[in-house]
Amino acid sequence: xxxxxxxxxxxxxxxxxxxxxxxxxxxxxxxxxxVQNNIHNYDGLIIRSRFSIDQSFLDAAKxxxxxxxxxxxxxxxxxxxxxxxxxxxxAAPEGNSNxxxxxxxxxxxxxxxxxxxxxxxxxxxxxxxxDNRGIELNGKTVGLIGYGNMGKAFAKKLRGFDVTVxxxxxxxxxxxxxxxQVSLSKLQQQANVLSLHxxxxxxxxxxxxxxxxxxxxxxxxxxNTARGTSVVTKDLVSALKSxxxxxxxxxxxxxxxxxxxxxxxxxxxxxxxxxxxxxxQNVILSPHVxxxxxxxxxxxxQTIVDKIKKHFNS
Numbered sequence: 525x526x527x528x529x530x531x532x533x534x535x536x537x538x539x540x541x542x543x544x545x546x547x548x549x550x551x552x553x554x555x556x557x558x559v560q561n562n563i564h565n566y567d568g569l570i571i572r573s574r575f576s577i578d579q580s581f582l583d584a585a586k587x588x589x590x591x592x593x594x595x596x597x598x599x600x601x602x603x604x605x606x607x608x609x610x611x612x613x614x615a616a617p618e619g620n621s622n623x624x625x626x627x628x629x630x631x632x633x634x635x636x637x638x639x640x641x642x643x644x645x646x647x648x649x650x651x652x653x654x655d656n657r658g659i660e661l662n663g664k665t666v667g668l669i670g671y672g673n674m675g676k677a678f679a680k681k682l683r684g685f686d687v688t689v690x691x692x693x694x695x696x697x698x699x700x701x702x703x704x705q706v707s708l709s710k711l712q713q714q715a716n717v718l719s720l721h722x723x724x725x726x727x728x729x730x731x732x733x734x735x736x737x738x739x740x741x742x743x744x745x746x747x748n749t750a751r752g753t754s755v756v757t758k759d760l761v762s763a764l765k766s767x768x769x770x771x772x773x774x775x776x777x778x779x780x781x782x783x784x785x786x787x788x789x790x791x792x793x794x795x796x797x798x799x800x801x802x803x804x805q806n807v808i809l810s811p812h813v814x815x816x817x818x819x820x821x822x823x824x825x826q827t828i829v830d831k832i833k834k835h836f837n838s
Contacts, residue, residue: 531574617673666719669692670691678719717744
């Protein structure tokens with residue numbers, strides 16, 4: 525089979541596929557139209573986030589047997605249309621789950637201890653000890669929405685703390701020794717921290733809005749390393765202003781392009797809500813890199829190879 529690679533990944537991906545007898549072509553610069561005109565020659569496609577795979581692209585891929593996405597989600601692919609055409613979809617959420625768990629914890633501890641604020645002030649010659657008094661994670665209740673690979677990885681990291689960990693998921697019986705599965709209403713009644721670990725689906729788009737936020741009994745901290753579309757930014761800002769949300773760690777934003785490679789969908793003036801976030805001292809922002817570590821790059825590639833091998837070479 526011939527495989528076309530549209531994004532650069534860890535070299536083991538192509539090396540091991542070569543060893544399995546596949547022909548691997550790389551095209552990291554052509555436009556989507558140029559790639560689409562050539563895709564009929566390929567049996568497999570490996571993509572990260574360069575562009576979306578829509579119906580017209582899939583129609584042109586006459587002999588495509590699989591698409592491997594070197595990442596966790598598949599929302600840049602028209603999954604239903606691909607499946608209807610018999611195209612196998614392969615993702616790698618196992619590959620960067622540990623990285624996401626560590627990033628989530630890092631954001632939470634940084635927020636609790638005001639590390640970004642304190643660092644900035646010391647660099648400006650300010651030594652404000654009382655103003656930077658932190659709070660401790662011990663004794664808090666952490667609520668996780670989404671308890672798949674990412675949620676489980678974060679819960680595992682929390683085992684070293686004296687915390688209660690609750691999880692909510694649309695799938696039944698996913699709780700384990702690291703997190704007790706509860707209803708959404710119970711999570712909202714008890715949580716001091718909310719961390720999102722959900723894929724992008726119709727159920728999760730705009731999930732965290734004013735109604736959702738106000739259903740929480742306690743003021744809480746928000747961590748989002750999942751998808752930016754899950755949080756309505758203007759409602760988040762309102763909650764930050766009212767102190768219903770005490771602080772936020774955001775690795776993803778609703779303004780991201782679907783490719784995740786760039787921030788804004790348009791070149792218009794920065795949204796008012798985003799302007800608030802970038803100035804807020806109780807907000808930490810990172811550029812969709814929670815799963816973007818040296819180690820995860822290798823693990824993601826290895827996961828894709830292993831799944832291709834299992835499906836097509838077993």
